Structures are given as C-alpha cells and as structure tokens.
Amino acid sequence: MPELAEVEHARRAWNVGLGRRLLGVEVSPSAGRVVREVDVACVVRTLRGQIFRASLARGKQLLFRFGKDRWLGLHLGMAGSLAARPPDHLPGKHDLLVLRQRARALVFTDLRHFGRVRLHLGPEPPPYWTALPPDVLSSDFTFPRFEAFCLRRARSPVKTVLLDQRLFPGVGNWMADEILWRARVSPARNAGDLDVRARHALFRTVRWVCRAAVAVIDEAWEYPPHWLFRHRWEDGERCPRCGRGLSRVVIGGRRTCFCPRCQPPPTRA
C-alpha cells in the first residue's frame, strides 16, 4: 500500500534494527524482476556483516545505509511492504529480501514484484537520490514552482499531473483523488486551465493531505470516515461531504473517484 505515508511507515518498521549487525542476507530466488539491476551475490556480499546505520525516505523512495558507505535503495512498487519479524522467520513466497539480525529479521515483501532494489557504494548517497525532487512538505515546494509545472503539463488532466513524481513525490492514486476532492477541483480539468483559486486550493491541499496522511498512519492507522479514501473503492458510495453519489471513471489509465457536485467537471466550450 505504498504512497507517501505508507512508505514512511515502512521506513520506521525497520528502524527497530538500527545499530545492529546483519548476520545474514537472503534474496529470494523469485526476486529476479525486483532485484534486476544488481547482482544477487553482490547484494549479499555488500550487506552481510554490516551494521544498519540509517534509514531515509523521500516520496516513495527508501534508502538505507549500512556501515559507513553501503546503501540499499528500495522502491515498494504497487504492493510492497517492510516489516520486522522474529529472528527465525521463515520467508514466505513473496518475501524477496530478508536481512537477519540476532533479535529479528528485517523483511521486504512484494506481492506483485513491481518493487525495485538498488545498491550503492560510497560515503555519499547515490546520485539518483541526491537528484530527487524536493519533498512537497519542504520549503522548496513553492507556489511558483507548482504553477510553472502546471503550465508545462498544461494539456494533461490535473489528476495525471498530480501523479507525476517529479513534482509531487509520494502522491499516488488515492492521494491524488483525496487532494482533488478536498480542493474541489475536477480531476478531468486540464492543468493549464485551472483558475487562480483552484491553483491555490490545490497547492495548499497537496501539502495538507501529505501531512495528514503521515499523521493518521502514525497515530490511528486508519483513515477516518470523512476522508474520500474510505469511499473510493467501489461503485455506489456517497460523498462524505455532500451525500451525493460518487462517480468513478478512468483518467490517464488510473481509476479516479470524485464527487460530481463538489467537483463539477469542466464545461466544454
């Protein structure tokens, strides 16, 4: 379930092992697609015996440091998760990576094998990491930058633009719907056609939803009933704000749920 908040949750799930040594490293024989750009033997050789030193998350990207200069990059794909298990954990079918410590096993599970494992050696984080765009909650996520990006993607539906990780790292399919619903912007409207009110609402709401989602996962672990999240998954549900029946369509190849009353579609000229 990896969007921004779940990725952050995954990072914390491994933190229980910080400061402890990796006694063994196991890569599942079926991890071929996920461990596709690194040699399996190299992963084992690089990480085994090292102490787990740091964990970082940026958008949907995760980075873990072992020893002084060994970095493990993870992307959870569509259905990946991280967990700490008992030390004698027997790897399940989709446990693609298991890092053994004395007191626990740190496990990367990926049911759909859309995730990605990377490796980097050096005192600094890998170049791709350093080049990642600013977090939406950082001070570098500015309104002018947001506006310029909307202009660049002027002919795309705003729903599609919100999924662009170069500007909205961490925003995924359900978060994009949540943002648009709260900002009262139709997902079908082109990014270049947004009026100034809609642009401000979106800019504010992107940050609000990202912050709130992390807080919810941290505290309650369940999104409240007044979130669109709880109502977007099947046909026939009602808008938790106005009670009108929700619409479900496909935009840019992705399931999109919105309220036709709160988010009136663009009127065609």
Added chain:
DNA sequence: TCCTATGTTGTATG
C-alpha cells in the same frame, strides 16, 4: 473466465 488493484517505464506519436 474476466476484471480489478495504493506504480513505473519503455516506446510510439505528435
């Protein structure tokens, strides 16, 4: 059997 699913990427087209 067919459809769906919280994501990215390669390729084709304009």
Added chain:
DNA sequence: ACATACAACATAGG
C-alpha cells in the same frame, strides 16, 4: 528536445 498516451510488467482475489 519536449509533451503526451498507453501497453506492459507479476500476482492474487472477487
């Protein structure tokens, strides 16, 4: 070079 659109990837569950 840039923007846009979409099939493809692998798997499980309804």
